[in-house]
Amino acid sequence: MAVNSTSPGTKKITCVICLEEFEWNERDAYRRESSGPAVRITLPPRNSAKWGAEVQSAVLRCPNEVNRVPHYFPVDFVLYERPVVIGFVGTTMAGKTCLLAAMSGEIDRQRLTPRGLRTVPVNLTEHYRYRTEVVDPFFDEGLAPPHTNRRELVSYTDAVLITTDDGRTFPLVFFDAAGEQLRGLQQDSMALRFLQRVDGLIFVVDPDLIGDGSGRAGTSILDDPTFGATIAGLRFRPMRGGRLQLPAAIAITKSDTLRFTAPVDRWLSRPTPANADREAIRQESQDAYAFLHQRRATAWLAPVDRFQWCTLHFVSASGASYLKSDGTPGAGRFVRPARPRRVLEPLMALLAMIEEHTTHAQGD
Known part of the structure; x- marks a missing residue:
């Protein structure tokens, strides 16, 4: 996905659910359990050996809620080319x-x-x-x-x-x-x-x-x-x-x-x-x-x-x-x-x- 740098340490990304753009610092994410609300987590640095394992089950929360309901999408979607x-x-x-x-x-x-x-x-x-x-x-x-x-x-x-x-x-x-x-x-x-x-x-x-x-x-x-x-x-x-x-x-x-x-x-x-x-x-x-x-x-x-x-x-x-x-x-x-x-x-x-x-x- 093509991204445009904004403030230092952040990237502008596009939510694949609602198409709204927002900034992401490449660290803040969530993990969704089989039941219960999503839990906020902090991803390790990209050069960390733990990155691959942690990012596979991580999701991002879009700040633009649809009908006042939060929605999430996998971090995978912002690691590649533009959707x-x-x-x-x-x-x-x-x-x-x-x-x-x-x-x-x-x-x-x-x-x-x-x-x-x-x-x-x-x-x-x-x-x-x-x-x-x-x-x-x-x-x-x-x-x-x-x-x-x-x-x-x-x-x-x-x-x-x-x-x-x-x-x-x-x-x-x-x-x-x-x-x-x-x-x-x-x-x-x-x-x-x-x-x-x-x-x-x-x-x-x-x-x-x-x-x-x-x-x-x-x-x-x-x-x-x-x-x-x-x-x-x-x-x-x-x-x-x-x-x-x-x-x-x-x-x-x-x-x-x-x-x-x-x-x-x-x-x-x-x-x-x-x-x-x-x-x-x-x-x-x-x-x-x-x-x-x-x-x-x-x-x-x-x-x-x-x-x-x-x-x-x-x-x-x-x-x-x-x-x-x-x-x-x-x-x-x-x-x-x-x-x-x-x-x-x-x-x-x-x-x-x-x-x-x-x-x-x-x-x-």
């Missing part, structure tokens, strides 16, 4: 929570390893609670993840440490943006911090809301509140030629329901590539763009026009049909355990664009 923050944008029913759960589950199952990205589980309470309550039931039993909590415009979802083949290590942090409510973001400090701090966005498209390609618009809407509100909130980010200098990807979810429809069938049956294939990404983006444009779903193509870099992907988080809930909490489920298809493709394309954008920015 890469990814935001997910989409309506409640677009399949965004399923995509997040599927992506997190695939990462935990080391699906990024063949692509040269090693992941390390983070000893973070929120991560294990998210996996136990959301990811594992989705993968093991086909239980549908609960919908995003609408009380917060932007919420931390999950995080993992990633190490590349060239030895770089950085935290990858996922945030869920309630796009349809971001119109009131001027009064929400967390949403404002998120929009100014996010490194890349994944816009989630619901194919259930678009036409069938026959010229009828189906239930397609003229203006997508999630996409429009998010893009409007980014208007103070750097731009060039009228386009935002921020990587974005569009994920067409529930693509398993279109697996016999061209060109979706071509991509869902395609083997997962071992490395990022730029030509394949370009071809899939063209096919996905044509797919949405033909169905008059132009509202979902706004990121292509507004972002300097934008890719499009066909994905399937569950790979199964959804059985509607009977109204009982937690009753929603799929016909079988989740079998994700291509859910990591938007993330891989986004990470490649972020790296390229960062390299160009450092060269300017």
Whole structure:
């Protein structure tokens, strides 16, 4: 993580939970026991033989409490490169929570390893609670993840440490943006911090809301509140030629329901590539763009026009049909355990664009 020195002996760091910056003296930390409150500790000097053992279970307490509740994150997150923050944008029913759960589950199952990205589980309470309550039931039993909590415009979802083949290590942090409510973001400090701090966005498209390609618009809407509100909130980010200098990807979810429809069938049956294939990404983006444009779903193509870099992907988080809930909490489920298809493709394309954008920015 890149840090900026402030007063002697302190560093400015970013909380990976709320994205607030604060100063840390590299010594004060906490240790969380299995029960009871976190206990304050003092870390040994970095050159001490005890440093490695002590820092592994240490956490930092962010001074910026969320809803008056303190939150903690591992010291590991401030020992490496600057966190890469990814935001997910989409309506409640677009399949965004399923995509997040599927992506997190695939990462935990080391699906990024063949692509040269090693992941390390983070000893973070929120991560294990998210996996136990959301990811594992989705993968093991086909239980549908609960919908995003609408009380917060932007919420931390999950995080993992990633190490590349060239030895770089950085935290990858996922945030869920309630796009349809971001119109009131001027009064929400967390949403404002998120929009100014996010490194890349994944816009989630619901194919259930678009036409069938026959010229009828189906239930397609003229203006997508999630996409429009998010893009409007980014208007103070750097731009060039009228386009935002921020990587974005569009994920067409529930693509398993279109697996016999061209060109979706071509991509869902395609083997997962071992490395990022730029030509394949370009071809899939063209096919996905044509797919949405033909169905008059132009509202979902706004990121292509507004972002300097934008890719499009066909994905399937569950790979199964959804059985509607009977109204009982937690009753929603799929016909079988989740079998994700291509859910990591938007993330891989986004990470490649972020790296390229960062390299160009450092060269300017």
